[in-house]
Amino acid sequence: MFVSFFPRPKLFLTTLVVWSLAAVLFWFLGGQELGGLFGLPPAAADAAPIIGVGVFWSKPYLWFYIYFAVVVLIFYGFWAIYAPHPWQNWSILGSAFILFSTNFSVQVSVALNEWRGPFFDMIQRALTPPAGAVKPADLYQGIWVFLVIAFVWIGVYVVTRFFVSHYIFRWRTAMNGFYMSHWERLRTIEGASQRVQEDTMRFSTSVEDLGTSLVESVMTLVAFLPVLAQLSSHVTDLPIVGSIPYPLVIASLAWSAFGTVLLAVVGVRLPGLEFRNQRVEAAYRKELVYGEDDADRARPPTVAELFANVRQNYFRLYFHYAYFNVARAFYLQADNIFAYVILVPTIAAGKITFGILQQILTAFGQVSSSFQYLVNSWPDIVTLISIYKRLRAFEATLEGEALPGIDLRYIHRAADDPDPA
Incomplete structure (x- = not known):
């Protein structure tokens, strides 16, 4: 890679x-x-x-x-x-x-x-x-x-x-x-053609989306944190905590850290399930491809078992995404009004003008969204991790490392096949 x-x-x-x-x-x-x-x-x-x-x-x-x-x-x-x-x-x-x-x-x-x-x-x-x-x-x-x-x-x-x-x-x-x-050494790995064609395409697409977003987030922090620190001089009090140094910066850091930790904990199982999902889909597709040329392959019992694995993994994925999406949706909706909440004492006291309010809201949103990179990109990160795992297992053959069990089972099965191609 x-x-x-x-x-x-x-x-x-x-x-x-x-x-x-x-x-x-x-x-x-x-x-x-x-x-x-x-x-x-x-x-x-x-x-x-x-x-x-x-x-x-x-x-x-x-x-x-x-x-x-x-x-x-x-x-x-x-x-x-x-x-x-x-x-x-x-x-x-x-x-x-x-x-x-x-x-x-x-x-x-x-x-x-x-x-x-x-x-x-x-x-x-x-x-x-x-x-x-x-x-x-x-x-x-x-x-x-x-x-x-x-x-x-x-x-x-x-x-x-x-x-x-x-x-x-x-x-x-x-x-x-x-x-x-290195195709001669890689061709016997489960889903080799898919990994070269589809996984490299999906990897590059995911890197394009996540990489540019990450770079933009870092650049935004470098550019807007000083702006937010300067605008903090207009905000003297925050709800509950009262007066603190650089209140806007502290508030954006705390709120973004809370969202990142929340979704990282809630979505901790998703990368593994996405990885497993790609494997069961590849195994099912591979058997169907063999069945196109070999009448003894893709028999109904075998296909039914492979599709049952696909079905089971998807249903588990749907369940875990359900509560993850609940947590993510609640946080993102609360994020829409969080800046207004912390500015209530300042607005009520009439300490800022409408122009300064717009600058604070924009700068706060830019800094918060940058710190919320994981929050906003978590589903894409999960997909990228699963693709990386597949390609990393693929490359293990070239580096002499042990393959995952499912890959080893496929190699042993292919070795017994008179025509593994």
């Missing part, structure tokens, strides 16, 4: 995480200020935020683009020399482009949040007597600023999704080539 696309996967992924963390920490601990040496200093602490797309070619952003490119090229150069790989342009530079475009998309969301403050404050002034405090031209101008930012977001989104789709198919191509180069 990984060695076909990445150079020395374990070491590569470890160094990627370490290098990324080092680059982020260096950026926040002084890297931003280095831009001043090249005429690209960070924004002053008391500078008014830039509202609109102009922020993306401001001096701090231009310095970030240069910094990101240098960090990527250093990492790419090291691996290109240390362990050259035929897919290194896609696996390294392609991954870097996805990180950059995802981060840019998040920064567009930050720009939209900056726009919300003055725009909704203007709405509040327009709705408050006396009439005519805000001119229609000002409102149209505010809407136009939003549209321009939104068009930028649309462009980045389309380009990112297009590139990610090609990136994932390249990964699938690498896996397919790797497995087919």
